Amino acid sequence: MERNISLQNGEQILAVFGDFDKNLKKIQTAFDVSIVNRGGDIKISGGETGTALAQKAIESLAKIFNTEGEITDQAVNYTIDSVRDGIDHEALYGSDCVCITAKGKPIKSKTMGQKKYVEAIKNNTITFGIGPAGTGKTYLAVALAVKAFKNKEVSRIILTRPAVEAGEKLGFLPGDLQNKVDPYLRPLYDALYEMFGFETYQKHVERGSIEVAPLAYMRGRTIDDSFIILDEAQNTTPEQMKMFLTRVGFNSRVIVTGDVTQIDLPDGKKSGLKEVEKILKDIDGISFCYLSDKDVVRHQLVQKIIKAYDRFEQKKLARQNEKRGNR
Numbered sequence: 001m002e003r004n005i006s007l008q009n010g011e012q013i014l015a016v017f018g019d020f021d022k023n024l025k026k027i028q029t030a031f032d033v034s035i036v037n038r039g040g041d042i043k044i045s046g047g048e049t050g051t052a053l054a055q056k057a058i059e060s061l062a063k064i065f066n067t068e069g070e071i072t073d074q075a076v077n078y079t080i081d082s083v084r085d086g087i088d089h090e091a092l093y094g095s096d097c098v099c100i101t102a103k104g105k106p107i108k109s110k111t112m113g114q115k116k117y118v119e120a121i122k123n124n125t126i127t128f129g130i131g132p133a134g135t136g137k138t139y140l141a142v143a144l145a146v147k148a149f150k151n152k153e154v155s156r157i158i159l160t161r162p163a164v165e166a167g168e169k170l171g172f173l174p175g176d177l178q179n180k181v182d183p184y185l186r187p188l189y190d191a192l193y194e195m196f197g198f199e200t201y202q203k204h205v206e207r208g209s210i211e212v213a214p215l216a217y218m219r220g221r222t223i224d225d226s227f228i229i230l231d232e233a234q235n236t237t238p239e240q241m242k243m244f245l246t247r248v249g250f251n252s253r254v255i256v257t258g259d260v261t262q263i264d265l266p267d268g269k270k271s272g273l274k275e276v277e278k279i280l281k282d283i284d285g286i287s288f289c290y291l292s293d294k295d296v297v298r299h300q301l302v303q304k305i306i307k308a309y310d311r312f313e314q315k316k317l318a319r320q321n322e323k324r325g326n327r
Helices: 010-017 019-031 048-068 073-085 112-123 137-150 177-196 198-207 238-245 272-280 300-326
Strands: 002-006 033-038 041-046 126-130 156-161 210-214 226-230 253-258 286-290
Touching (some): 002 048, 019 033, 019 073, 041 048, 048 073, 112 126, 112 137, 112 286, 126 272, 137 156, 137 177, 137 226, 137 253, 156 177, 177 210, 198 210, 238 272, 253 272
Parallel strands (some): 126 253, 156 226, 226 253
Antiparallel strands (some): 002 041, 033 041
């Protein structure tokens, strides 16, 4: 089976093919086809299904270049996965920018899962973003918080995390409580520095319009007119989760992010994130958004690592069930 595609624009051809035809080589491997390029005239040879999918992938990459002006490695990998899985992902490209960083870099959704996550945040008062590392849960949440703040939709940004080791181990660290919990809050600081720039960030902190604090600081408060993000929520207890969610005041928006596969609570402690969906799933204004390994936007190895751990956990669970059955 053979299929032919023609790309006439020189810049588009270079972008779609990639350096030393690396993008075409990825497509060849993914769909078990042979691709020959003759000055923009592309011939795809192979099985019927493989050639059809390869053609769709190449055409999708050409459209991405037309709307974005570039094709990243992440876009190539995600396009191949989306075409293979039958996911219509082209609505991603040319979509609205979430935020602009201090260096002028636009932040956009890079996967359909991220796009749904962003839309859920815009349309709900409380949004839970649940998924593995590298899916942009916290980064996108901070970007949306900064956008709302700059547009004067809220007057404050509050970012918080549980400090899991806030007992004995934390006590050995130097400084006051804020100094001791700062290492746990570092990823939130880094995201804010990138969005605002360090000097602007510091000014907002001094004015009290940006607050980054451990979860314990939320107790006893009612928070109005704010964009509030609870990160690493898998490490909250059910009591802490309830305490946090009941802090929400008027004209506030809340995002809760976490990864239920990376719970660091002591043995015997339940995760508030695992329990909360059973309690709040039917309440209007609250949305649960799940991201998967397909939404990982870090190095491609991260996606493979997550899949490998998932397979390992499934095998371990199957062995445990088998042992129980043999008793």
